Amino acid sequence: MKYGVEIVIVAIVFLLIVFAVGYIYRKRYYKEIDRLEARKLELMHRPVIEELGSVKRLNMTGETEKLFEGWRKSWDDIVTVKLPNIDEMLFDAEEYTDKYRFNKAKETHEKIEALAEDIEEQINIILEEVSELVGSEEKNRTEMEQILGQxxxxxxxxxxxxxxxxxxAxxxxxxxxxxxxxxxxxxxxxxxxxxxxARELVLTLSNELIQLKEKMEKIPDLLTECQTVIPAQKNDLADGYxxxxxxxxILEHLQLEKELQKINTQLEAYKEFLKNAEVDEVENGLEEMKDKIELFYDMLEKExxxxxxxxxxxxxxxxxxxxxxxxxxxIAAETDTVKNSYQLLNNDLDIPYTLEKGLDEMIKRYELLNAKISEETSAYSLLSEELKGIEKQISVMKDEQNEFTERLQSLRKDELDARESLKSLQxxxxxxxxxxxxxxMPGLPSDFESLYDQAEEQIEDVYKSLNEKPLNMSSVQKYLTDARxxxxxxxxxxxxxIENAHFAEKxxxxxxxxxxxxxxxxxxxxQAxxxxxxxxxKSALEQAATAVEAVEPGALKRIEELLDEDK
Structure with missing residues (x-):
């Protein structure tokens, strides 16, 4: 009996759970049905009829009539077939939900959603095409007013x-x-x-009139350039030539007559372009032509x-x-004189010969240039370049002459300086x-005597090197540096x-x-x-200082102060 009551209780609890779950699912599916119903109503009330009504004010012929009929049929199909189908499916979905057939209800919801998407896409296409047609008419009307005025x-x-x-013209x-x-x-x-x-035609026409306006603005000036300005410049250039x-x-290198003939040919071609109202190539070509003429003027002026x-x-x-x-x-004479008194390096001895050789080559180059000038068979621009090259060589040779002359003069100066330095050392x-x-002092350490003897010997070396003939200044400078x-x-x-001896004694x-x-x-x-x-x-000072400091710290400092007072 006890087990029977428990089974009944469990069954009741299970039924309650099933009922609660079913209730929750039904409520959720009813909510989805309400949403789909609202979407259907939204689609039904889209302003398709109103937009189609705006088309009727246009000329209902030709393309407009065909489009309107197509839109109207599409909307009729939506209203009379597709939306009623949604109503039937909503009814079926509600019935499936009432009977707890949730899988069938869900499947029906998906079909409704897909059909609604299709209807919305179809409505959007109709509205976009209507808007494009009506907008085209409005834009055409506005833009054609401007086009007609232009x-x-x-x-x-x-x-x-x-x-x-x-x-x-x-x-x-x-x-x-x-x-x-x-x-x-x-x-x-x-x-x-x-x-x-008509919209496509308006866009084409607008672009063509813009281009035509640019052509008409440019053509008068371009014609003037082709027929008057450039021919006048060309003639002036030819006259000057x-x-x-x-x-x-001598102007053959300019090939000016050939270039003037090219300009004539190009001008005829540009006139033909302008005759056909083609301006872009003419505009660019004339700019290049003017630059070329200006360049020839510059070259003639340069000549x-x-x-x-x-x-x-x-x-x-x-x-x-x-x-x-x-x-x-x-320089050659000075070199001969100097080498008797001073030893010169081989490079220095070769310089007069190098200068003379370079000058001979320069003279030959100048004589050849002078002959060309006299013959009057070369362009002055070419002669000028050759002349500038000779002038550059002249400048380099002047620098080399000055540098070598200063070097020779510096030998005597270096000798005098060395003799003065030797006097100073002595x-x-x-x-x-x-x-x-x-x-x-009672005497000097042995290293001092040795250092003194070395200094005397090195000074004697400087004396000997200065008395050599010819004089080698490199050797003199070396001996002088060592002695110094x-x-x-x-x-x-x-x-x-001296300082150590004096301090040690004190x-x-x-x-x-x-x-x-x-x-x-x-x-x-x-010992000190x-x-x-x-x-x-130095040793005496170190030993005495160490001993005295040990007996009387600070004594060295006082001795230093006494020595400073004696100075």
């Missing part, structure tokens, strides 16, 4: 200023007539209701300038070459001797010995006051005195 303006301009368009008439025909075609298409085709030929200028330059500078070159020859002779040696004598270094070192060591005298009281100090001072007598002043 067309009238261009036509009046051609009539009023026809003479300025010259040979292009006939082609411009044709282009305007073509535009008029397109305007007439537009009106015919509009009457027939072919608004979309002929006049320069008569004056003896005139270079002639003045050649005539003027050529008169100077001969005189300058004579001057260079005189200087080379002076004076420094005498000063060192006086310092030693004045210091009253040794004498400077000797002076430094001398000052050091420290030993100061330490004598403690000699009788301190045996260790007495022994150290005896022995070192002093052996001329080892």
């Amino acid at each position: 067309y009238q303006h261009l036509k009046k301009s051609l009539l009023a200023h026809r003479h300025t368009y010259g040979i292009a 006939e082609r411009l008439d044709e282009l305007l007539n073509s535009a008029a025909e397109k305007i007439a075609s537009y009106e015919e298409l509009t009457k027939q209701g072919d608004y979309l085709i 002929r006049e320069m030929l008569q004056q003896g200028f 005139v300038y270079e002639k003045h330059y050649v005539v003027k500078e050529n008169e100077k070159i001969s005189y300058i070459l004579d001057q260079l020859k005189e200087v080379n002779s002076e 004076k420094q040696i005498n000063e060192i001797i006086r310092m030693v004598q004045k210091s009253r 270094d040794t004498v400077d070192h000797l002076h430094t060591r001398t000052v050091e010995h 420290v030993i005298q100061y330490g004598n006051r403690y000699r009788t009281r301190n045996q260790e100090l007495r022994s150290s001072l005896d 005195e022995q070192a002093f007598r052996n001329y080892e002043y």
Whole structure:
């Protein structure tokens, strides 16, 4: 009995759960049905009828009539077939939900959703196409007003200023007539209701009139350039060319007559382009042509300038070459004189020959140039380049002459400087001797004597090298440098010995006051005195200073102060 009650309770609980789950699912599916119903109503109330009504104000013929019929049939199919199908499927979905057939309900929902998507896409296409048609009509009407105004303006301009368009006037008439025909075609298409085709025509016509306007703005100036300006510049250029030929200028390298013939041919071609109202190639070509003419003017002007330059500078070159020859002779003579007194390097001895050889080559080059100038068979621009090359060589040779001359002159100066330096070293040696004598040292260490002898020997080497004939200044400078270094070192060591000796003597005298009281100090001072007598002043100072500082710290500083007061 107990188990039976439990089974009943479990069954009731299970049924309650099933009922609750079923209730929740039914509520969810009913909500989806409501959403689909709302979407159907939204589709039904899309403003398709209103938009189709806006088409009726257009000319309902031709393309417009066909499009309208197609849209109307599509909308009728939606209203009479597809939306009722959605109603039936919504009813079926509700019935499946009531009976808890959720899988069938879900399948029906998906079919409704797919059909709704198809209907919405179809409605969007209708509305877009209607908007395009109506918009095309509005845009056509607005833009054609501007096009007609522009067309009238261009036509009046051609009539009023026809003479300025010259040979292009006939082609411009044709282009305007073509535009008029397109305007007439537009009106015919509009009457027939072919608004979309008319739209394409309007865009084409607008672009053509823009291009035509640009052509009509450019053609008068381009015609003037082709027929008047450039021919005048060309003729002036040809006149100037002929006049320069008569004056003896050599201008064959310019090939000007050939280029002028090319310009004539190009001008005829450009006139033909303008006759057909084609401006782009003419515009670019004329710019290049003007640049070319300007370049020829510059080249002719350069020939005139270079002639003045050649005539003027050529008169100077001969005189300058004579001057260079005189200087080379002076350098050769000076070199012979100097090499008797001084040893010169092989490179230096070769320089006069190198200068003379370079000058001979330069003279030959100049004579050849002078012959070309006299023959009057070469362009002055080419002669000028050759002349400038010779002038550059002259400048280089002048620098080489000056540099070598200064080098020769510097040998005598270097000798005088070396002799002055030798006097200074000898004076420094005498000063060192006086310092030693004045210091009253008992003697000098052996290394000092050796260093002194070395300094004397090196000074003697300098004397000998200065008295050699021919004089080798490189050797003199080496001996002089060695002697200067040794004498400077000797002076430094001398000052050091004198100071050490003087200081050691004072420290030993100061330490004598403690000699009788301190045996260790007495022994150290005896050793310091022995070192002093052996001329080892640095060692004597170190031993005495160490001993005195041990007995009386700070004594050295006081001794230094006393020495400074004595100076």
